[in-house]
Amino acid sequence: MAEIQLQRVSKRFGPILAVDALSIDVRDGEFVVLLGPSGAGKTTTLRLIAGLERPDEGDVLIGGELATAVHPSDRDVAFIFQQYSLYPHLSVYDNLAFPLRSPRRRSTESEVRKRVEAVAGMLHMESKLGNMATHLSGGEMQRVAIGRALVRQPRVFLMDEPLSSLDAKLREELRFELKRLHRTIGATIIYVTHDQVEATTLADRIGILEHGRLVQMDTPREVYGNPLCLSAARRLGSPPINLLPPNLFDVRVVPAGTATVAIRPEDIVFEEAHARDVMSLTVLEYSPLRHLLILDRDGTVVVATTTIERNFSPGQAVSVSLPVRSLLYFDRDGGRIVT
Numbered sequence: 414m415a416e417i418q419l420q421r422v423s424k425r426f427g428p429i430l431a432v433d434a435l436s437i438d439v440r441d442g443e444f445v446v447l448l449g450p451s452g453a454g455k456t457t458t459l460r461l462i463a464g465l466e467r468p469d470e471g472d473v474l475i476g477g478e479l480a481t482a483v484h485p486s487d488r489d490v491a492f493i494f495q496q497y498s499l500y501p502h503l504s505v506y507d508n509l510a511f512p513l514r515s516p517r518r519r520s521t522e523s524e525v526r527k528r529v530e531a532v533a534g535m536l537h538m539e540s541k542l543g544n545m546a547t548h549l550s551g552g553e554m555q556r557v558a559i560g561r562a563l564v565r566q567p568r569v570f571l572m573d574e575p576l577s578s579l580d581a582k583l584r585e586e587l588r589f590e591l592k593r594l595h596r597t598i599g600a601t602i603i604y605v606t607h608d609q610v611e612a613t614t615l616a617d618r619i620g621i622l623e624h625g626r627l628v629q630m631d632t633p634r635e636v637y638g639n640p641l642c643l644s645a646a647r648r649l650g651s652p653p654i655n656l657l658p659p660n661l662f663d664v665r666v667v668p669a670g671t672a673t674v675a676i677r678p679e680d681i682v683f684e685e686a687h688a689r690d691v692m693s694l695t696v697l698e699y700s701p702l703r704h705l706l707i708l709d710r711d712g713t714v715v716v717a718t719t720t721i722e723r724n725f726s727p728g729q730a731v732s733v734s735l736p737v738r739s740l741l742y743f744d745r746d747g748g749r750i751v752t
C-alpha cells in the first residue's frame with residue numbers, strides 16, 4: 414500500500430515559510446493534483462515526500478511508515494520533472510535499462526530486457542529503442558523520462574509539471590497516456606501543474622495550496638462547484654469566476670460580512686429588458702466563436718458566456734440576471750460565507 418500522509422509538516426527556507434503545518438492524506442492508488450499560485454509550496458511538498466528536503470516539523474508517512482527515517486533512494490518513489498534528464502550518449506533502450514542495472518538491483522540482462530520492452534510497449538516506444546536519446550522529439554524524450562521511472566515499478570510517482578515544456582498537441586497526447594498508465598499500474602501519483610485542463614482531467618482529487626497550506630482537497634467537480642475559499646474559486650474555471658463588489662447587488666441578497674460576490678461566467682442569464690430583477694450592462698467585447706461576452710457595469714467588468722445565438726456589438730446594452738442560487742459569497746479574508 415502506498416498511501417501518503419503529511420502530518421503538520423513545515424519547511425522554512427530562511428525567513429520563508431514554504432510549507433506551513435501542512436496535512437495531506439493521499440489514498441493508495443489515488444491521482445492527486447496540487448494546484449496553487451506560484452510560491453504556494455507545491456514543489457517543496459513533492460520534495461519533502463521524495464526526501465529531497467527534510468521537514469523542520471511534522472512527519473511524512475508512506476505506506477503508513479515514517480518516511481523521514483528512510484533514505485530518499487529507499488523510499489520507492491519516482492520523481493519526474495519538467496526537464497527530462499536523459500543520458501544523451503545512451504540509446505533509449507539503455508536509458509530505460511539504466512535504473513535496473515544498478516548493482517543493488519542485481520537484475521539479470523534478460524530480466525532487464527523483459528522489463529524495458531514491457532515499459533516501451535506501454536509508452537508506444539518499441540520502435541525507438543535503438544535511437545540515441547538526443548535524436549528524439551521533446552515528447553518522446555519525456556516519454557522516456559517517464560519510462561525510466563516506470564521500469565523501477567515504484568509505489569509512488571511525484572510529477573512536477575511533467576508536460577509543461579511540450580507543445581499543446583504533445584501535452585494532450587501524453588496526458589491521455591498518463592491517465593491510461595495510472596489505470597494500468599495503479600500507483601499513487603501526486604502531480605503538480607498550473608494547467609487546469611490537466612488538473613481536472615487527471616485528478617481523482619485536487620489539492621489547492623495557498624501559502625504552504627492546504628485550503629481544499631476535493632474532486633474537481635466539488636472544487637469547481639463548491640469552493641471553500643476565494644483562492645479555490647479562482648483556481649478553476651476558464652474564463653475565470655467573476656469577483657464582484659457587493660454593492661452591485663440588492664442589499665437583501667448579500668449576507669453580512671461579504672466583501673466579494675462571485676459568479677461563474679456560464680451562470681449569468683440573459684433576460685429580456687422588461688423581466689424582473691434584471692441588471693443592465695454594456696457590451697465591451699463579444700467573441701462569437703467562444704460565445705464570450707465582456708460586459709461593463711459602472712466600471713466593473715463582468716465576463717459571461719452564452720449559448721444563445723445573438724449578435725452582440727460593443728456599446729450595446731444587455732439585460733442579465735445573476736441568479737441567487739449561483740452566487741458565492743466571500744469575506745475579507747477570502748473565506749466562504751455559506752448561506
Ligand code: ATP
Nearest residue numbers: 426429430431449450451452453454455456457458
Ligand atoms: P511554482 O508554481 O512557482 O513552482 P511552488 O508552489 O512550487 O511555486 P515552491 O517552489 O515550493 O513553490 O516554493 C515555495 C516558497 O519557498 C517560495 O517562496 C520559494 O521562493 C521558496 N523556496 C523554495 N525552495 C527554496 C530554496 N531552496 N531556498 C530558498 N527558498 C526556497
